[in-house]
Amino acid sequence: MHVVHAEVSNFRALQQADIHVDPSTTLIVGRNNSAKTSFVNLFEKFFSSSDDVKFVLEDLTTSRIADLVHARELFAEAEQQATAGDEGASEVLRSKAIESVPAIRLALTIDYDEDDDLAPISAVILDLDENCHTVRIVATLAATDPAKLLADFCESSKRAGERFDSYKWLRRKFADYFTTTYRAVSPVDDSVTRELKPSAARAILAVRFIYAQNKFDDTPADKTRTLSKTFEAYYRASSTDDRRGRNVDQIEEALASASRELDANYDEIFEPFLDDLNRFGLGLVTPLHAPRIVSLIEGSAVLRGSTRIQYPSGDDQYPLPEGHNGLGYSKLIFTILQIRGFLESCDQASPQPALQILFIEEPEAHLHPQMQETFIKNIEDYxxxxxxxxxxxxxxxxSSHMVARSGFAKIRYFDATGPGITIKDLSTFQADVKKTGDGRETLRFLEQYMELHRCDMFFADKIILIEGTAERLLLPKMIARCAEELQRQYVSVIEVGDAYAVRFRKLLEFLNVKCLIITDIDSVDPAKPKRPGCPTNNPDALTSNATLKKWLPGKDTITSLLETATEDKISNSVRVAYQVPEQPDGPCGRSFEDAFIIANAATLADNLNSLALKGHFVRTVGENPSGPIIEASAYDIAKNLSDHKTDFAFDAMLLSDWQVPRYIDEGLQWLTRP
Structure with a gap:
């Protein structure tokens, strides 16, 4: 039995969102402010047993708050029509106003097997279809009486006049008018429903929330004692467990013995004070008698505020306080203890919950990459x-490391690129890619890439795909020179080589993140055996670049590629950038290196003596070449540098003044725009 689907309406940025929940582990990823935490918070608002967790006005999607204000205006207009005697128009406006009052909704679809214990969910099984093994629970926050809400809203507005602040009134009165309700809804007929008490709904679904911002203290003072307090809570959860009964009884027996000794000491210490009370006639007042001070020591009370976590020092003689442990280990201990405590509480609950969901926010906080991978790899087995x-x-x-370990099927990507949040299921992406001609090979490549490299594209504002080392080393400098705004955005740079960018096509289109592909035009001579590389001015030259041929712009001759308009290099959120002439009718590079040489020929000529690779230039163009000579020989120079691309990038970095090749400049300028 497990939750398979959650549908959210009108909660913060999640105006309308559907998410399929994995039977075991679901990874929610996406860039910042894409409503990942909001999804978790919604479950907490509806299913947490804590009285401190309440809905507030700001939990409504902002556009729905505006609907409330509009509903008040419609309701006021309806009253005016009624006063004027037009009851028909008044009723229409009144109905529209009431319909405009928003509600927050969380609908859960739950699947079960015939072998499952159905007693915990018997109250929500509303169908008689033997082949249907699904139930639905709908939790709603709505106005208890929308008409009264709008009437009071209007009346307050009238009394205050121009000084009335709709937002402040709604914020102050929100809890007075909006309440939560829970209903079981038939999966085969939405009209068949049954109201559930909040306690009944929460008994069906047990939840626990482990948030990222736990107050761990790594100072000697141990002010927060987060771990110690967590162990206290774990003791309270475990103390009623029969499996631990003997250990707990031993603790309580020891405390009882200490309590008897304290009672004797209390009698001696407080006897003079109690005698003083008799002076004021306490012993003469019936039924009052002189009090006796006794100790009442309980295990949970002793632990509360009195427990400290300590770690052995190097020589194991002087224990160190909780704060002396690293934040990473403290975080891991805290998380595992919370998980263990949740499992214990579910096992001991009466009645037993039908479902248990554990929400963990950013468990990677304070954990180094290896610990992150170990955590996600072992959580299910644990x-x-x-x-x-x-x-x-x-x-x-x-965490890109957690994503890499999880695989596509468990990932749910929260896409914030549009006007609303769209939740994309990568298990669907996986199934769709498999149906394509080379889909299985593409998936295998992407999965292997995720394991071997940082796959932080899932969290990026924008993505840049590059071919090789030289581009990777120089890209930060190029961004600083021609697209400074990108330095303030989260840009994921992915090195994919010259043949594999096209493998990312389906994934990039699925994620819908703005992406620039910086690649080489890779001109080859089709008239020669094995099609060797050739200058781009060869009239019959073709490209060997799979991305340019099979994706963008979908052309294979160098002539047609150089004639391609900018708009034809763009498809939805993806743009390709490949070599173009620096000047009209000027030479065009074949690779990044010769494009860079063409763009900076004069600078290279002036600084040739300072280059570590000076010898490679000299062998091609001789001593003291001019800028035009270097420009005209760029292809041959770059060919001689083919085995020294990293050194070439370092030489370029040391130049005091150089130009970004035009094709990269244009691509980065496009990426900078919203």
Missing amino acids: IKSKTTRNVQVVITTH
Whole structure:
């Protein structure tokens, strides 16, 4: 039995969102402010047992707050029509006003098997279809009486006149008019429903939330004692467990013995004070008698505020406080302890919950990459080793290492590129790619790439795909020179070589993040065996670049590529940039190196003596070449440098003044724009 689908309406940025939940672990990824945490918060608002977690006005999608204000205006107009005697128009406006009052909604679809214990969900099974193994629970925050809300809203507005602030009134009164309700809804007929008490709904679905911003203290004072307090909570959760009964009884027996000794000491210490009370007639007042001070020591009370986590020092003689441990290990201990405590509480709950979902926000906080990979790799097995119950885990993360370990099927990508949040299921992406001609090969490549490289494209504002080392080393400098605004954005730079950018096509189109592909035009001579590289001015030259031929702009001759208009190099959110002449009718490079040489021929000529690769230039163009000579020989120079591309990039970095090749400049300028 597990939750398979969640549908959200009108909660913060999630105006209308659907998410398929993995039976075991779901990874929620996306760039900042893409509503990942909001999704988790919604479950907390509806299903947490804490009284401190309440809905507020700002939980409504901002456009729906505006709808509330508009509803008040419609309601006021309806009253005016009624006063004027037009009851028909008044009723129409009144109905529109009430319909405009928004509600926050979370609809959960749950699948179960015939072998599952159905007792915990018997109240929400509303169909008689033997082949239907699905139930639905809908949690709603809505106005209890929309008409009264709007009437009071209008009346307050009238009384205050121009001084009335709709937002402040709604914020102050929100909790007075909006309440949560829970209903079971038939999966085969939406009209068949049954109201559930909040306690009944929360008994069906047990949740626990482990947030990223835990207050760990790494100072000697140990002010927060986060771990110590967590162990206190774990003791309270475990103290009623029969499996630990003997250990807990031993603790309580020891405390009882200490309590008896304290009672004797209390009698001696407080006896003079109690005698003083008799002077004021306490012993003469019936039924009052002189009090006796006794100790009442309980295990949970002793732990509360009195427990400290300590770590052994190097010689194991002087224990060190909690704050002396690294934040990474503290975070990991805290997370595992919270998970263990959740499993314990579910096992001991009465009645037993039908479903358990554990929400973990950014578990990578304070963990180094290896610990991140280990965590995501072992979380499912760890839970299975501690309970026979099916516990679903929902993890929000910005960790490319966790994403790489999880695989596509578990990833849900929150896309914030449009006007609203769109949730994209990468298991669907995986299935769709498999259907294409080379889909399985593409998936295998992408999965291997994710394991071997940082796949931070899932969290990026923008993406740049580059071919090789020289571009990677010089790209930060090029961005600083011609696209400074990109330095203030989260840009993922991915090195893909000259043949593999096209492998990312489906994934990039799926993610819909603005992406620039910087690649080489790769001119080859089709008239020669094995089609060797050739200058771009060869009239019959073709490109060997798979991206240019199969994707953008979808052309194979160098002539047609150089004639391609800028708009034809763009498809939706993706643009390709390949070599073009620096000047009209000027030479065009074949690779990054000769394009850079053409763009900076004069600078290279002036600084040739300072270049580590001076000898490669001299062998091609002789001593003291001029800028025009270097420009005309760029192809041959670059060919001689083919085995020294990294050194060439370092030489370029040391130049005091150089120009970004035109094709990269144009591409980065496009990427800079919203």
